[in-house]
Amino acid sequence: MKFPFPLPFSFRIASLKSGLFWRTFFLLGALTTTSMTAWVGMISVVQHEPQVQQISSQVISVVTITHAALTHSAPELRRELLLDLVSNEGIRVLTLEDDDLVDPPADNALMPDIEKLVKAKLGEDTRFSSKVNGVSGFWVSFKIDDDDYWLMLERERIRGLTGIQWVGWASVVSVVSLLGAAFISSLINLPLRRLTQATRAFAQGKRPDPLPEKGPIEIMEANRSFNQMVDDLQQVESDRAVILAGISHDLRTPLARMQLEVEMANLSNDAREGIQSDIGQMDAIIGQFLDYARPTEASSFVNVDVSELLRDTAHEAGRIPELRVSTDIADDAHVMGNATDLKRVINNLIENARRYGRTPGGDATEIDIKCAVKGTHANKRVVIEVQDHGSGVPDDQIDQLLKPFTRLDTARGQANGAGLGLAIVERVLQRHGAELNVSNRDGGGLLIQIAMKGL
Structure with a gap:
């Protein structure tokens, strides 16, 4: 038997870790996390080449069009053209100076392949930077005649260079998955928790409310069997009470007659005391049987x-x-x-x-x-x-x-x-x-x- 009062905190923590709810929750969470990690890795591998091609083509096209526009425009209209590129297209063109403060390009898995494709089209002397003179963006150099220029594209136009969006979406999916795992674990654990509570109540001598006979077939059969067991045991208790009442009457009545006959019989004191002792022991044994079988209602x-x-x-x-x-x-x-x-x-x-x-x-x-x-x-x-x-x-x-x-x-x-x-x-x-x-x-x-x- 066990103590009915609260258990130590360390024992409750151990029970919590070993409970079916938390085991199911952690297993579902681990499965979801593993699946999501594999999915992200697969998507990253599959889309790597198309994304590199897309970004490289976009950079080459912008540089080529800008180069052509500046080359074929009248000198007096170039300033107006540059302002238009900045305001409407988010493209900034600056003269490349030797004293420019140039930061290296972004460090990600796509950048080396992008550089390789862009240089193949624009020339090996093409330079890349993530920040020039304190201004952040996607910077790429090009030449017009013998002059070098910087062309800056806003980062928003070059997608896929950072993993921030992937991390954000992965976080959202993780939270949703964990909430789903908790919900599924609760659904799985609820019928078992009901069965445990009903079993504990029945062990304490109480009659639990019937368990709902619905849900998955395994749970339904278990609840139906438990309800049937409770009904059967209650019937056994009722029948036993009737049987014990009969035993008490049928056995103690002749014992009482025997006791009376012994008192009235012409016996020696030793014989009378011996028979009375035997009758007393028989009555005590019957009492023990009744005490052992008598139910105690909570x-x-x-x-x-x-x-x-x-x-x-x-x-x-x-x-x-x-x-x-x-x-x-x-x-x-x-x-x-x-x-x-x-x-x-x-x-x-x-x-x-x-x-x-x-x-x-x-x-x-x-x-x-x-x-x-x-x-x-x-x-x-x-x-x-x-x-x-x-x-x-x-x-x-x-x-x-x-x-x-x-x-x-x-x-x-x-x-x-x-x-x-x-x-x-x-x-x-x-x-x-x-x-x-x-x-x-x-x-x-x-x-x-x-x-x-x-x-």
Whole structure:
């Protein structure tokens, strides 16, 4: 069993990383990123040559047309032509001077191939620059007669020289892909989360709402099977209650007749006491069966004052001559539960200690009952301990104690009963969402510890 209170932060983080939602999300995200990277790489390779051809042709055409326009225009009209090129076409033509401050051309995958094609058409002495005298643009040199000139094209007209647009589009696609991965992961995880919550509620003794029988066929079949299982188990519980009521009546009625007949029969005191003892044991065994099978409904849980319950139980046990009960019970220990069932748990533990926990060589059984409240308000736990001072149990046989119909006679002495005492304890505590821990006590004896969520 597990603690019902909040888990440590590190454990929650580990669960988050290993959850189905995040695994699906990361797998879809990785797949999308890999696909997008491959797509961008493929597009870059495929369009490299056409883009180089397009940009080179554009640069060659602009330089050639500008060269022809300046060569064939009248000298007095050249200034007006240059102003028109700047204002209408975004083309600037300047005289190339030896003292010009020239930056190298843009460093990208296209530029070397562009330079090669342009130089093949305009001449090997053609120069390129990304900035001349502090002015950014796509600069290329050309000659008119013996004079050198700079021609500048605005960068907007030369597409594909930078990867900014690719990065922008890739970012948009990545965000959209991750949102899609989160949405798909939620759709996949939602039915499983519903099933988990319903299973947890059913394990705590509650009847969960029927799961929706729709969606993918696998989810639909799983939900339908779970709903059918809940209905079947509820029917089994109902049938078992009827059967147990019949067993209680059919067996205890003849036992009561036998008890009456023994009282009225002409028997010796030893024979009468022996038969009465056997009848009492049979009645106790029937009671154990009923306690083990009796369901504990979560709807019956109320605020139980564990401190008061333990004090009352210890006081009642202290009346038994062969028991010596010592207590160390904290005040204001409260839990949600069924007070009758919790008292039955403590009584079973005390009876178990009385039968099997007698101090070696002693004339009585010593039992220690402790209760402590641990943790903060949001993570409060009530820890109950019942321990005896007997011979204990071999460590390799402790797990056997909680199994129904099991008695470790060789370790704990000869026993009467069905061997359901600790099995009943575990069954009741499991329905209360508590943890049961059985171990050997330091100094001898058995230590039984119960941890429950406190209020």
